[in-house]
Amino acid sequence: MVYTKKRKIKKEAIITIIAIIIVIILIITSICIYKHFTSTEYKLGKIGYNEKEITTLLKADDKVLTKALENKYDKYLIPLTKEKYFLWKNYDKYVKEIKKTLEKSNKIDYTDIVAKVNVKRNYDYYTHTEKTDMDKENAILVNKYYSLPEKYAPKNIVDVSNWHAYGNIKLNNEAYEAFKTMFNAAKKDGITLIINSGYRTYEAQKQTYDDYKNWYDEEYADGIAARPDFSEHQTGLALDIITYGTSGKEFENTDAYKWLQKNAHKYGFILRYPKGKEDITGYSYESWHYRYLGKDLAQKVKNSGLTYDEYYAYYLD
Numbered sequence: 001m002v003y004t005k006k007r008k009i010k011k012e013a014i015i016t017i018i019a020i021i022i023v024i025i026l027i028i029t030s031i032c033i034y035k036h037f038t039s040t041e042y043k044l045g046k047i048g049y050n051e052k053e054i055t056t057l058l059k060a061d062d063k064v065l066t067k068a069l070e071n072k073y074d075k076y077l078i079p080l081t082k083e084k085y086f087l088w089k090n091y092d093k094y095v096k097e098i099k100k101t102l103e104k105s106n107k108i109d110y111t112d113i114v115a116k117v118n119v120k121r122n123y124d125y126y127t128h129t130e131k132t133d134m135d136k137e138n139a140i141l142v143n144k145y146y147s148l149p150e151k152y153a154p155k156n157i158v159d160v161s162n163w164h165a166y167g168n169i170k171l172n173n174e175a176y177e178a179f180k181t182m183f184n185a186a187k188k189d190g191i192t193l194i195i196n197s198g199y200r201t202y203e204a205q206k207q208t209y210d211d212y213k214n215w216y217d218e219e220y221a222d223g224i225a226a227r228p229d230f231s232e233h234q235t236g237l238a239l240d241i242i243t244y245g246t247s248g249k250e251f252e253n254t255d256a257y258k259w260l261q262k263n264a265h266k267y268g269f270i271l272r273y274p275k276g277k278e279d280i281t282g283y284s285y286e287s288w289h290y291r292y293l294g295k296d297l298a299q300k301v302k303n304s305g306l307t308y309d310e311y312y313a314y315y316l317d
């Protein structure tokens with residue numbers, strides 16, 4: 001009798017324990033299911049990202065992940081945000097440019113698209129123009145999208161000595177001082193640098209531009225001269241350099257050019273329109289055209305390997 005009762009109690013205890021275990025298992029399973037369906041991985045999968053993309057997105061920074069979670073599937077999000085010079089403010093413009101590119105070819109060069117949109121090259125020259133930020137002083141950007149204030153005439157313009165230049169040339173005072181230091185350093189290395197062109201007034205630039213426009217047409221004029229208020233020469237910070245016995249086009253084959261390639265940035269100058277970057281700068285390669293930025297900035301631009309338009313868009317704008 002006692003034995004049977006004991007067995008019954010034992011049986012009840014086992015049932016209770018099993019029941020408790022089942023409940024625990026159910027709770028854990030529910031939590032797991034809940035966790036799965038509310039997980040970032042699940043949500044990203046539901047939006048349409050594949051396993052590889054999800055892994056990338058989970059490692060990406062918060063802003064990228066949030067963008068992915070809050071929008072429809074976007075196959076450009078990962079490749080675009082991976083680009084070194086990607087800027088969030090240009091996101092929609094990058095996508096628009098990608099779609100425009102895809103109408104013509106099926107190859108997308110993300111680096112090229114980011115570079116172009118950053119410098120506004122997704123727009124035609126002289127469209128979407130804005131006044132440049134004059135507070136940037138020596139670092140002001142002047143190109144086919146950023147203009148100087150109307151009929152701008154800079155202060156601190158000085159005459160360049162005939163010792164350093166051909167003809168009557170003027171330059172920004174600071175730029176000229178830096179040039180003199182560079183001139184002397186080059187001289188020590190047996191190189192003679194000669195300024196062939198410097199500051200150009202609004203009126204002079206307008207005359208040149210209008211002449212081309214009248215003789216030919218606007219397209220031709222735009223291809224050969226900057227519009228007034230859009231020329232770097234009007235800042236007093238740009239100069240064309242040549243050496244004995246050469247004109248502009250031959251300058252790239254001279255030792256003077258090689259010397260400048262190696263040293264100009266140390267004195268605050270950069271080659272403004274490099275080879276292969278015509279579509280970014282909006283100008284054909286000009287081995288003779290240098291821009292004064294100041295030592296620190298010129299050094300940084302040189303190290304970046306970027307054109308000044310790209311550097312400005314990413315670091316200074």
Ligand SMILES: [Zn+2]
Binds near residue numbers: 238240
């Ligand atoms: Zn020039």
